[in-house]
Amino acid sequence: MSFEDYFANSTELLSETTITEQKSRPVNIHGILWPILFTVLIIVANFLSLVAFCIEKRLRTYNNYFIINLTILDFITGLFLIPVVVHTHIGYYPFSQDICKVTSAIQSGILNASNLAVVVICADRHRATYDPINHFMSRSKRMAVIRNLIPWTVSGVFWFLYITIPEFIIDFDNGRHCIRWYTLRTLPGIIPFISLFYLPFTIIAVLYFRIAAKIQATLGGRSVEKQFVLKDANNGKITAELPHDDMTSAVSTATINVDLSSDNLDQGLEMKNGNAANSRKKTTMKRETATEMRKATRTLLFIVIAFVVSWLPQSIISLIYSIEPVLVVPGLPRPARLFFGWMTYLNSLLNPISYAVSQPLFRSTIFNMFLCRRK
Structure with a gap:
């Protein structure tokens, strides 16, 4: 079996079995049950979050507009996991290569936009920390919407230029696993994870360190x-x-x-x-209240932790594989590769949990929804 069947990227990792192998072995109920359950949890958790924002007007604050944007991105991520689950189960990509070329860019763009949305939240909190008066005077829901469009635009343009257009130009053969062209080359294989994780992580780390340092200095x-x-x-x-x-x-x-x-x-x-x-x-x-600032900073902390925990393992593995595949493929069992590949999507499940933990009003709204109780 060629190395691209073993390890292409986080998506192709989820279905490495050939069609012959898939037909020759009994169906693994537990192997397909967990991906389905995981996908359903992501979709349901983010759907409930969106409903909570719709029915509770007090949640629709300036700061929570960034959270709503992140929730929409995570909800779409969950929807795109449905064909991935099918891919995992049947052992090959079920659609045509033209669809593969387009959906690959969309899926990567949504994932990238979700990570960049965390960067936008950090940047907004950084300005609120170091320039609170001007930040408060200039903020509005219209401005929040404009800033939330930045991750969508940047990610969409980048990934269509990086995946869809080159593959149509060179008529790239995506194979039965919807493999992307950059997985066959070292440097182009590293660039996607720089965009998906390493660049956002670096910016987030710097901004959050400065926010924490400023708060600590103020308390002192x-x-x-x-x-x-x-x-x-x-x-x-x-x-x-x-x-x-x-x-x-x-x-x-x-x-x-x-x-x-x-x-x-x-x-x-x-x-x-x-x-x-x-x-x-x-x-x-002229400025945010202490309660509003604490709530926004606490929510950001949970989101950052979820982002790092979800993306760091797979990013390290993919970086090593892009440099030398032999260091990963023989030594890392298939279940481990599948686990770390799915772990990148864990971020979309942890984010709505972070909102519930950090915001009492959000938590009570969800609780009242389950009890079918309205104020």
Whole structure:
């Protein structure tokens, strides 16, 4: 059996058996049951997420528009797994090569757009962390939709140019397993996983590290400010700590010089409280609330973890195979190759679980849907 039958990429990995082998052995019920169950879970989980966003208006916030976009991409990914399950079961690609050339680009584009959507979420959180006022002033649902179109456009154009057009131009023979042209060459075989995982992972890692560092620095700065408050009070000054609604914004302080031993103390306290109230109104209008920021950052953390856990093993294996196939094919059993190939789609199942874990309103909405209960 040729090496492309053993190992082409994440999709072809799922059906490496020849037609003769498939017909000569009994049907493996458990082998087909798990892919079907996995695919159904992805479709159902993301469908329920979309329904939750439709019936609960409070979920349709600016930040959750990015989550809705990711949910749509994951739902489509689940639908595209249906022919993959058929491919796995019968042992060969069931459609024509022309359909293979087109659907291969669409499927890769959807997967790539899903990963780039995580990059867009990270970039938006990064700006909200480092430039909270301008971010809040410029954000709108229309702007969220425009930013969400970026992964769709970039991924669609790239993969049609990289798969569909070259294969039609050279009239590439996709074979019975819908093999893609770049799997037969070393460098072209590495580029797809750079686009699918390594490039998004690098950008996400840098952005999230900066977000975490900024939040940590802000939390450390708060304890320092508290020490200055006590110190200034002993020196005859009252330092009013103005409220802030942003986890990542520095603590603003206003110092009021008053005589602690006179009646001016009461007046100074009134000034402090008045300034604090005014500041609360202004900051609330100009930036996200602390609750909204915490919720968005927590959701992003779960999404990033799901992305890395799902894609890292298969990306490493594919990179090694592209350089030297012998290091992978003889030493890695077929069940292991199938497992890691399917694991890349685990991301589409973990994402809706992340929303439920990180957002109580989303979780309660899903719960009420199961109970057929409406507020």
